Amino acid sequence: MKSEKITQKEEFLLKSYELGIIKFGNFTLKSGIQSPFYVDLRPLVSSPALLKELSGHLIGLLEDSHYQLICGVPYAALPMAAAISLEAEIPLILKRKEGKKYGTKKMLEGIFSEGQTCVLVEDVITSGKSLIETIEEVEKEGLKVNDIVVVLDREQGGVQLLKEKGYTVHTLFRIGEVIDILYKHDLLKQDEVVRIQAFIKEKFISPDRSPRKTYEEKLKLQNHPIVKKLIETALSKESNLIASLDVCTTQEILDLAEKVGDYVVAVKLHTDIISDFSEEYITQLKEIAQRKNFLLFEDRKFGDIGNTQQLQFEKGVYKISDWADLITAHVIAGEESLKAFGEKVGVVTIAEMSSKGVLTDNNYKSKVVEISHRAANVVGCVAQSKLSSSLLLFTPGINLRTTGDSKGQQFKTPGKVFEECHTDFIIVGRGIYTAVHPEKEAEIYRKEGWNAYLKSL
Numbered sequence: 120m121k122s123e124k125i126t127q128k129e130e131f132l133l134k135s136y137e138l139g140i141i142k143f144g145n146f147t148l149k150s151g152i153q154s155p156f157y158v159d160l161r162p163l164v165s166s167p168a169l170l171k172e173l174s175g176h177l178i179g180l181l182e183d184s185h186y187q188l189i190c191g192v193p194y195a196a197l198p199m200a201a202a203i204s205l206e207a208e209i210p211l212i213l214k215r216k217e218g219k220k221y222g223t224k225k226m227l228e229g230i231f232s233e234g235q236t237c238v239l240v241e242d243v244i245t246s247g248k249s250l251i252e253t254i255e256e257v258e259k260e261g262l263k264v265n266d267i268v269v270v271l272d273r274e275q276g277g278v279q280l281l282k283e284k285g286y287t288v289h290t291l292f293r294i295g296e297v298i299d300i301l302y303k304h305d306l307l308k309q310d311e312v313v314r315i316q317a318f319i320k321e322k323f324i325s326p327d328r329s330p331r332k333t334y335e336e337k338l339k340l341q342n343h344p345i346v347k348k349l350i351e352t353a354l355s356k357e358s359n360l361i362a363s364l365d366v367c368t369t370q371e372i373l374d375l376a377e378k379v380g381d382y383v384v385a386v387k388l389h390t391d392i393i394s395d396f397s398e399e400y401i402t403q404l405k406e407i408a409q410r411k412n413f414l415l416f417e418d419r420k421f422g423d424i425g426n427t428q429q430l431q432f433e434k435g436v437y438k439i440s441d442w443a444d445l446i447t448a449h450v451i452a453g454e455e456s457l458k459a460f461g462e463k464v465g466v467v468t469i470a471e472m473s474s475k476g477v478l479t480d481n482n483y484k485s486k487v488v489e490i491s492h493r494a495a496n497v498v499g500c501v502a503q504s505k506l507s508s509s510l511l512l513f514t515p516g517i518n519l520r521t522t523g524d525s526k527g528q529q530f531k532t533p534g535k536v537f538e539e540c541h542t543d544f545i546i547v548g549r550g551i552y553t554a555v556h557p558e559k560e561a562e563i564y565r566k567e568g569w570n571a572y573l574k575s576l
């Protein structure tokens with residue numbers, strides 16, 4: 120041993136280590152990531168003495184916190200939460216992993232009342248995603264969550280994510296600390312320590328540093344016909360450019376569509392800014408779209424209850440459902456509101472906006488993404504940061520010549536969004552339609568976007 124002083128916490132770790140709670144070697148995690156260590160705290164239930172000791176340590180971490188209830192994240196943390204409850208004499212509530220399909224359909228079991236404060240117990244935190252799900256379900260029942268107590272932090276960004284959301288996270292051990300203790304007690308060799316530390320450093324706050332998926336791979340992840348058409352167009356034109364033609368007369372739109380049509384996969388429109396809309400214009404636009412092989416994307420940003428959205432989509436002057444291949448929609452009115460659009464059109468949800476001071480924070484974005492995964496008609500999201508790879512990411516706020524406007528818009532370059540966010544499609548408005556030669560500028564953006572995509576692979 121390299122030092123004589125041994126704390127109670129260290130002693131606890133060494134005894135737990137003997138139970139096999141952490142193993143070193145090469146492990147493939149559930150996420151597909153190769154890890155040099157594997158942590159499983161479940162063997163602790165086989166030692167009542169250690170479980171009791173653990174609850175003492177965890178209660179110690181919560182010394183300055185106020186809580187009226189304890190809840191464990193299923194399943195591994197359930198016995199830990201129970202042990203804390205017995206030791207601290209504070210009632211436990213049980214969270215189900217799946218809702219009951221009969222009877223009360225409750226997600227939480229036990230006696231509690233709205234407004235009570237509940238501390239959450241987790242065994243290991245990695246990305247923090249399963250904790251966030253549990254917090255949401257507990258908060259949905261009217262309980263308040265301020266503190267979370269975690270036995271082991273794998274140091275992959277989960278604690279930071281929760282802190283950003285305003286929660287206080289108390290961790291008994293960080294993985295780096297565990298490595299240090301085991302090394303100090305000659306249970307790990309130096310080369311293993313170096314390898315593990317490099318892994319921790321590499322994975323920190325980048326749980327999804329996996330390489331981006333190619334358009335061909337993305338094609339296989341979704342079977343919506345619009346995705347197929349969009350990606351096939353992208354591949355055949357070597358373009359990921361969507362031109363946003365935010366001009367106010369039909370003639371300007373038709374002229375621009377002729378000029379930029381060869382370089383884009385879609386033309387995005389705000390039909391409600393057009394002063395002379397007509398069915399004839401739609402017929403002409405559709406003809407250009409077919410001839411030049413691009414899709415029509417109506418950026419209506421629907422944001423009402425399902426019934427109203429359906430009327431806005433199908434009726435009125437614009438009859439969007441008759442001609443749009445893609446539409447944008449907020450999910451502010453909840454998942455079911457998306458049913459208004461049927462399954463023919465490709466819905467792109469607004470998960471995160473490009474302008475300054477947006478209210479679409481990480482929490483909002485993650486809920487939109489979750490819903491978008493489930494909704495059959497959603498093909499992707501508008502966002503400014505990475506999404507899961509099974510959804511297409513559309514990124515507006517792109518400009519090669521300026522960084523913003525006077526009304527809050529913030530611009531990035533195609534290179535930046537492909538590198539940082541693994542964007543699939545860039546949306547360019549003023550960068551193209553205000554140019555002296557929109558067709559030349561469209562070709563520049565097409566090339567920039569395609570090269571940025573290739574570079575990001």
Ligand code: S5P
Pocket residue numbers: 363365389418447471472473474501515516517518528546547548549550
């Ligand atoms: O977050 C967003 C979402 C969208 S769809 N930020 C955006 O700018 N948009 C749209 O993209 C916006 O309504 C406009 O039509 C286009 C960007 O235009 P630009 O002129 O700022 O490039």
